[in-house]
Amino acid sequence: MDQRLRFAKELTGPLRIPPGSEVDLSRDHDPASTAGVRRKEADVLLAQGAALLAGYQDRLAAQDTYAVLVVLQGLDASGKDGTIKHVLRGANPQGVLISTFKEPSAEELSHDFLWRYQRALPSRGKIGIFNRSHYEEVLVVRVHPGLLAAEHLPEPARGPDVWSRRYREINDWERYLVDNGVRIVKIMLNLSRQEQARRFLKRIRHPDKNWKFSASDIHERAYWDDYQRSFSEMLSKTSTSWAPWHVVPADHKWFARLATAAAIVGELADIDPQYPVPSPADRAMMAQAAAELAGG
Amino acid sequence: MDQRLRFAKELTGPLRIPPGSEVDLSRDHDPASTAGVRRKEADVLLAQGAALLAGYQDRLAAQDTYAVLVVLQGLDASGKDGTIKHVLRGANPQGVLISTFKEPSAEELSHDFLWRYQRALPSRGKIGIFNRSHYEEVLVVRVHPGLLAAEHLPEPARGPDVWSRRYREINDWERYLVDNGVRIVKIMLNLSRQEQARRFLKRIRHPDKNWKFSASDIHERAYWDDYQRSFSEMLSKTSTSWAPWHVVPADHKWFARLATAAAIVGELADIDPQYPVPSPADRAMMAQAAAELAGG
Numbered sequence: 001m002d003q004r005l006r007f008a009k010e011l012t013g014p015l016r017i018p019p020g021s022e023v024d025l026s027r028d029h030d031p032a033s034t035a036g037v038r039r040k041e042a043d044v045l046l047a048q049g050a051a052l053l054a055g056y057q058d059r060l061a062a063q064d065t066y067a068v069l070v071v072l073q074g075l076d077a078s079g080k081d082g083t084i085k086h087v088l089r090g091a092n093p094q095g096v097l098i099s100t101f102k103e104p105s106a107e108e109l110s111h112d113f114l115w116r117y118q119r120a121l122p123s124r125g126k127i128g129i130f131n132r133s134h135y136e137e138v139l140v141v142r143v144h145p146g147l148l149a150a151e152h153l154p155e156p157a158r159g160p161d162v163w164s165r166r167y168r169e170i171n172d173w174e175r176y177l178v179d180n181g182v183r184i185v186k187i188m189l190n191l192s193r194q195e196q197a198r199r200f201l202k203r204i205r206h207p208d209k210n211w212k213f214s215a216s217d218i219h220e221r222a223y224w225d226d227y228q229r230s231f232s233e234m235l236s237k238t239s240t241s242w243a244p245w246h247v248v249p250a251d252h253k254w255f256a257r258l259a260t261a262a263a264i265v266g267e268l269a270d271i272d273p274q275y276p277v278p279s280p281a282d283r284a285m286m287a288q289a290a291a292e293l294a295g296g
Numbered sequence: 297m298d299q300r301l302r303f304a305k306e307l308t309g310p311l312r313i314p315p316g317s318e319v320d321l322s323r324d325h326d327p328a329s330t331a332g333v334r335r336k337e338a339d340v341l342l343a344q345g346a347a348l349l350a351g352y353q354d355r356l357a358a359q360d361t362y363a364v365l366v367v368l369q370g371l372d373a374s375g376k377d378g379t380i381k382h383v384l385r386g387a388n389p390q391g392v393l394i395s396t397f398k399e400p401s402a403e404e405l406s407h408d409f410l411w412r413y414q415r416a417l418p419s420r421g422k423i424g425i426f427n428r429s430h431y432e433e434v435l436v437v438r439v440h441p442g443l444l445a446a447e448h449l450p451e452p453a454r455g456p457d458v459w460s461r462r463y464r465e466i467n468d469w470e471r472y473l474v475d476n477g478v479r480i481v482k483i484m485l486n487l488s489r490q491e492q493a494r495r496f497l498k499r500i501r502h503p504d505k506n507w508k509f510s511a512s513d514i515h516e517r518a519y520w521d522d523y524q525r526s527f528s529e530m531l532s533k534t535s536t537s538w539a540p541w542h543v544v545p546a547d548h549k550w551f552a553r554l555a556t557a558a559a560i561v562g563e564l565a566d567i568d569p570q571y572p573v574p575s576p577a578d579r580a581m582m583a584q585a586a587a588e589l590a591g592g
Contacts, residue, residue, distance in 0.1 A: 111417060112476040112477065112478060119415055121407060123407050124406045124448060152420060156476075165475065176408070176410070
């Protein structure tokens with residue numbers, strides 16, 4: 001195995017949540033971990049990962065059989081945007097489809113809860129990124145149940161078992177996707193409360209970053225424990241054999257980017273896309289064409 | 297119970313396929329049946345059904361909790377377009393969303409097989425009609441496996457169990473929809489081979505109907521038995537408690553329309569949508585507004 005690939009696999013493995021395990025984020029997962037990687041190696045390793053990714057992406061498009069969907073979740077300031085920027089530099093933008101999900105529109109709210117995410121899926125040969133995703137429907141909506149708009153939902157979709165029902169529905173949907181060629185890489189950027197405060201302060205103190213800060217960021221911090229609990233249950237219930245979660249320590253941005261690149265590269269390596277081999281008829285056609293072209 | 301509604305329920309019941317039953321279309325279902333209804337009653341009964349439907353539709357929109365999805369399947373000339381036209385006259389067009397599915401585009405083909413159907417779902421308060429539907433993916437695609445485009449599919453989606461897998465995936469998806477408020481009425485218009493021939497001849501002999509005829513119609517007749525088998529298995533495997541199939545005898549157009557209207561009205565009656573009751577605060581606001589308006 002390629003040495004860079006082995007490194008990616010070894011980095012990713014311990015971050016993966018085994019299906020069926022009981023996750024307690026604040027107890028079991030250190031947001032400041034760097035898994036023994038040193039800061040000064042990180043740039044070279046990330047550049048290697050990005051190069052590997054670009055090569056795989058080219059074959060993924062040529063083979064035209066699989067898509068890769070990267071699901072990126074994490075609290076405000078956990079580094080989602082920066083991770084996308086740094087991990088996908090070097091990728092062919094034509095083969096990447098990035099979807100950011102903010103507050104749903106009235107049109108989206110009046111459909112079933114997975115509808116807007118299904119519409120945004122990458123087609124075969126592409127890498128899709130969900131910057132926030134269908135998991136918001138069991139995170140922010142769970143922390144703020146008013147967002148469920150329960151007065152418009154039929155009984156099964158708003159009763160006491162709505163969250164376990166949604167976990168099951170999400171798992172079923174993801175299994176369907178994987179079986180039909182959309183492979184899924186789920187990344188949770190795990191940030192500490194202290195590091196979030198530091199990043200917010202930076203946004204307030206640097207005029208160029210002011211636009212990134214809003215009053216709701218502070219408001220949401222009051223729900224920190226609720227979010228930790230919702231994330232923990234989500235990780236416990238929706239890390240499946242077909243689409244496992246990775247909890248990526250995010251207090252060090254350089255490490256979060258490296259680990260995310262490693263997880264994506266690892267999935268691409270499992271797919272192992274190949275350039276299609278031309279049929280004998282294709283070869284004959286090309287030989288003919290080459291002869292004509294050479295003749296001017 | 298309203299007498300018109302009782303009639304609709306009594307007409308629909310025997311057409312419904314019990315979940316888990318083994319269907320043999322050509323053996324068990326007579327396309328020429330009219331279930332004891334006489335031709336001369338039909339117009340009045342259909343007008344009554346259309347009026348009931350319009351009333352329910354108004355409350356469905358006001359309640360804004362459920363959508364109804366009508367899935368209409370049937371061979372060429374089985375009367376799908378005419379049924380839609382006659383059953384929905386009287387309905388408010390703003391609350392109806394009709395989607396016709398023909399050959400998929402390249403963009404649609406490069407997504408998972410349910411993708412284009414998910415995009416076309418009705419929002420809450422609306423009645424959606426699928427004129428042909430996701431069931432084509434286990435009908436025409438099964439009869440002509442070349443349409444599967446298997447060379448672009450990953451193993452699970454093209455292996456020997458692709459059809460049973462698709463039945464399961466469709467059932468899972470429909471269960472999710474029903475639980476989230478999209479109620480489903482599935483109608484299979486069951487036409488005899490002889491009546492199809494008569495209708496094709498009519499299309500060939502009447503200049504105004506020529507446009508409805510194409511050479512592929514005759515070509516597809518060669519696959520009659522394959523279609524009967526595929527329909528039979530589809531009905532056996534995807535008639536579920538949450539979304540049962542109705543096999544509607546379609547040799548008599550007037551009967552097919554009446555029975556389809558009855559099935560839709562029956563589902564709307566089960567939903568039993570109600571106008572929202574204003575809250576005390578709403579009432580006070582309206583009393584205030586009325587006083588101001590009356591004062592000029």
